Amino acid sequence: MLTVANQATFIPLAAAVINAMPDSWWTDNPDYVESWYSLTKDSTGTLRGVSNRGTMTVEPYFVNRF
Template structure:
């Protein structure tokens, strides 16, 4: 609380269309207060960028000045050893392990993780750690 509002973001991971690990960061600037329900209608996973019908997400809180693009690139580089062997492999644990140690300074906190989100995932799902809750719905974005 001394540093102001929470800086919440999610790291979405899966396999890109090329079969290589894909890591995207999604910021949630409106998530400021614990115990509050928010209704952002925000797209978390752009399924057109993923090979498989599954992705994982790790939600983090940061009070520093994180460059989310650099963080995503660092994580993706660390995950390059994970091969697409024709079956989806959950990436939450490797993502958390791949976060550069410098990121953990200034009190960055793991919030929660959601494993195996599918394109068909709908409804409310608690995070694996019981610290967060998402309500998922499908949303089709058509090309212009």
């Protein structure tokens, strides 16, 4: 991708964006485990994550008004 500057000079934009990204962005990060897309107020029990690598136990929680 190139950006036109001053209607005559081409500046390589994609290379600048990629070079500005930290090196850690390109490494495999084991901190991510799972995603859950649909949690509702009626969800109860143990739910499996989207990629089936994690589980989450949920139950309703009610807050009393003062």
